[in-house]
Amino acid sequence: MASSPSKSQILSLFRSLLRTARDFSDYNIREYTKRRTIDGFRHNRNLSDPSSIAAAYSDGESQLRISRRQAVVYSLYAPNLKSIMEIKHA
DSSP: OOOOOOHHHHHHHHHHHHHHHHTOSSHHHHHHHHHHHHHHHHHTTTOOOHHHHHHHHHHHHHHHHHHHHHHHHHHHTOOSSOOHHHHHHO
16 A cells, blocks of 8 residues: 655646646646646545545645646647637736
């Protein structure tokens, strides 16, 4: 059985997921990834059982690996046009 991750490891995972969200060139995917990360951590905020914390952390790590791979794939096939939301905020 895996030990429960420390608070600093959990915060590091959170920051890594948010940094990976910034790597998406498409506004909608970038914002979805950021929103999903924040919602996931809020949902698991009140976990107290070490095994459920370890399971949630493991799931977060797998989501990070998936997000990193997807960011690379999206960067290869990114459209040259910007979203209206990106033009509006520029």
